[in-house]
Amino acid sequence: MxxxxxxxxxxxxxxxxxxxxxxxxxxxxxxxxxxxxxxxxxxxxxxxxxxxxxxxxxxxxxxxxxxxxxxxxxxxxxxxxxxxxxxxxxxxxxxxxxxxxxxxxxxxxxxxxxxxxxxxxxxxxxxxxxxxxxxxxxxxxxxxxxxxxxxxxxxxxxxxxxxxxGVDDPGRRRRALVERLVRRNPPEVGPSTAELAERAGWAVPDALACLVVDDPGGGRFRFDPDVLLLERAGELTAVIPGPRVAAACAAVGGARAAVGPVLPVAETWLSRYCARLALRTLPRSPEVIAADQHLLELFLRAGEPLGALLGRRGVDRLAELGAGKAARLAETLAALLASWGRSAPEIAAELGIHPQTARYRLRQLDEVFGDRMGDPDFRYEAETVLRLRALRRRG
CATH class of the missing domain: 1.10.490 (Globin-like)
Known part of the structure; x- marks a missing residue:
């Protein structure tokens, strides 16, 4: 009707x-x-x-x-x-x-x-x-x-x-608490985290972590009573006191999930951010992904659009030499940057090429980049771009 x-x-x-x-x-x-x-x-x-x-x-x-x-x-x-x-x-x-x-x-x-x-x-x-x-x-x-x-x-x-x-709904009080905990910049007005925790009957821990589960399936997991839950749009966030992290991860066995690092309560949002980023960017895993074991990779993946811009103004100059030569020089550049000051024989040993070939490639890199090869900022940018591209190739 x-x-x-x-x-x-x-x-x-x-x-x-x-x-x-x-x-x-x-x-x-x-x-x-x-x-x-x-x-x-x-x-x-x-x-x-x-x-x-x-x-x-x-x-x-x-x-x-x-x-x-x-x-x-x-x-x-x-x-x-x-x-x-x-x-x-x-x-x-x-x-x-x-x-x-x-x-x-x-x-x-x-x-x-x-x-x-x-x-x-x-x-x-x-x-x-x-x-x-x-x-x-x-x-x-x-x-x-x-x-x-x-x-x-x-x-x-x-x-x-x-x-x-719902004047005295315990679920509402816990939801209000977890909503504030996962906000990066909670409002300055209204009740504080401590006040909301007291209303919810939740003991504030010294540190906690966020476990994020993709497609939780309607609350089929069983967590300890002191774990706070927030579910929306097919995603479940569990806010877990530090000592309970292992048990919470075991409770979601078989689901696609990631857990952020254990951090101070004020950085709950950061633990959740790491877990969500891991779910979104890292390859699927049958185990719960521990985001704190992939922080550098997450950092690079989160900045991927900016990494592409860095590449355009630096490493992409190699593309002017043709695909094959560019790939070989990029490989050589990555080996050089991995430990600055390596000799041609050392680079050759790592890449499995003849030392003379390594010397030839190093001269080509000098021709392409000139004085920039001695600039620490350029070397840092170039290594970041090359690492990001390696991650992209791995999926």
Missing amino acids: VVVVAAPRGRDGFEPWRDIPAVAARVLRPRIDAIACELVETIRTEVGGYRAAPNTDVGRDVLAAVRRAVAQFVSLIENPVAPSSDDVEFFRRLGRTEYRNGRELDDLQAAYRVGARVACRRYAQIAQAAALPMTTVLSISDAVLAHIDNLANESAKGYAEAKSH
């Missing part, structure tokens, strides 16, 4: 979107994505609880919500009585999510206020650039405020609904 909900009303039945001509929607619609991105950047800058990077779960949630709000506003201008039950549910769900994640409603309401301010300014600029009448510009500003007020009210209802059904 499709439920058709009339257009939202402002306070006292005020509906300023009815005064906006449809041409305004045609001007705004092509700019929905650009407007949403601008609003998100401002919200991330001004609202502490939403400073997460765009590629985090919180960052993606904020972008989805803002884009939904902008698109709904444009649709409201086009058709004030369009079906909107899905939108109502979406913004109520935002409020429920805030509660279940252990956050107060203050950050979400602040985000609405910031969004309204920026949207009013941006919409007015677009309308004026399109030579729309000033009365339309003013109506748009009134409509934005009424629209955001409605969305904020729906989210407040969702928050209140969730709160009424």
Whole structure:
């Protein structure tokens, strides 16, 4: 059954979107994505609880919500009585999510206020650039405020609904704690890690590690009670006190998983980052991947795009010599850089070639790179690029 909900009303039945001509929607619609991105950047800058990077779960949630709000506003201008039950549910769900994640409603309401301010300014600029009448510009500003007020009210209802059904939910308190632990830059406002841990009845350890499991399969693993869990989008993160790491890894035997290094509590995010990076970049393994045994490789793989740029300005000059010769000289360069100052016979022994061949290749390298061969920065860059390429060949 499709439920058709009339257009939202402002306070006292005020509906300023009815005064906006449809041409305004045609001007705004092509700019929905650009407007949403601008609003998100401002919200991330001004609202502490939403400073997460765009590629985090919180960052993606904020972008989805803002884009939904902008698109709904444009649709409201086009058709004030369009079906909107899905939108109502979406913004109520935002409020429920805030509660279940252990956050107060203050950050979400602040985000609405910031969004309204920026949207009013941006919409007015677009309308004026399109030579729309000033009365339309003013109506748009009134409509934005009424629209955001409605969305904020729906989210407040969702928050209140969730709160009424889970006032003393232990799972919510543990989730709020783990959400804060895995944030690189947790908000400065709100309860501290120690306060959240006390509410959750969790003893804060001296150090911990994050175990990340790909496709956990609905909670089929059995962990010790003091392991905190966060599951979303087919990924399970287990925050584990240091002494429990071995037992937790054994509990996920057979699953695709990686464990980050054991670190101080304030660096929980870093342990998780290492584990996730290991899962994403290292070859599959039947065992749990110990990220701290591959830190250099993870470092290189994480910077792979930058490594490609370094290669363009340095090592890629070898490509001008042709594929075969470039490969041989790159091999020789790698052997030389592995222990600077090696003699031609030593390089020849490592590569299994004649010393005279090694001398010839070294002269060619001098011809290609000249004085740069004596520059420590260049040698470091070149070795980094060559190591990265070797990793790529290994898969």
